[in-house]
Amino acid sequence: MPDWSRHPEDREEYGYGLGDPGGVLVLKYRSSGGIGFGESRQDFLHQLYWSPDGPLATSQGFITAPREAYWVRRAVSHEVRAGDRQTVYRICLREVPAKLAALRAGPVPIDGETARLIERIARRDCDETTALAARRRIMAGLAAAPPAWGPSGTGVALTVARALWRDPADQTHLDEWAERLRVSVKTLQRDFVREFGMPYTQWRTKQRLLAARVLLCFTPVTQVAPLVGYASPSAFITAFTKEYGHTPGRTAPRARRT
Incomplete structure (x- = not known):
């Protein structure tokens, strides 16, 4: 069982129009070790979790992609986890955004404007009228995320990326992805470089290790390794140390539940 008592996070709270259906409560956390939210709790408000600094892992099996938040309807038991040194925004609402009416819990896209607005209302200099x-603009912009295999985004690399963000342990090779998407390996590799600035294998490694940083705050190293696609703990430790300059044992497991 994780030790939730260590590494407390800073928390700021901002409420606007509270008590009114159109109000909003924003909680901003700065983690120094990892944070867990929810954990089989029955909430009376709908909630949106978002971190600009890294992925969020959830009890429903999702790991959020960049530019994604995690939506949870009122009274849906859930757990959301963030890694060390992440800022997390928790937006609490009485109303359900119109385009999320059919979604009980799941990822939702966060575009640049929505991200900017969330950060704006979590500041002490934001007045209630502005907030x-x-x-209202945040609510209007929230919509359910497209499926991982949907033909969305700017290219085929994003289709592969969405699937791997959901399941970092996926062992599908680049040529297999290319065959599934009916493109050449060269085209898919070129699209990864254009979209993410690096080849497929390098990008996959970085995303696996980024997901691992979240999971390590709550899960032993030996269990994290297969969850992010490594055949053995030793292979995982080697890759993690090469990327971050220290062993994963310095990260796991020490998070706090809030």
């Missing part, structure tokens, strides 16, 4: 106007 409530921002809330």
Whole structure:
């Protein structure tokens, strides 16, 4: 069982129009070791979790992709986890955004404007009029994420990336992805470089290790290794140390539940 008592996070709280259906409560956390939210709790508010600094792992099996948040309807038991040195925004609402009416829990895209508005209403210099106007724009912009295999995004690399963000342990090779998507290996590799600035294998390694940083705050190294696609703990430790300059044992497991 993780030790939730160590490495406390800073927390800021901002409420606008509370008590009114159109109000919003924003909680901003700065983690110094990892944070867990929810954990079989029955909440009375709908909630949106978002971190600009890295992925969020959830009890429903998702790991959020970059530019994604995690939506949870009121009274849906859930757990959301963030890694060390992440800022996490937790937006609490009484109303359900129109385009999320059919979604009980799951990822939702966060575009640049929505991200900017969330950060804006979690500041001490934001007045209530500005915050409530921002809330309306945030609500209008939230919509369910496209499926991992959907033909969305700017290219085929994003289709592969969405699938791997959901399951970092996926062992599908580049040529297999290319065959599934009916493109050449060269085209898919070129699209990865254009979209992410690096080849497929390098990108996959970085995303696996980024996901591992979240999981390590709550899970032993030996269990994290297969969850992010490594055949053995030793292979995982080698890759992690090469990327971050220290062993994963310095990260796991020490998070706090809130």
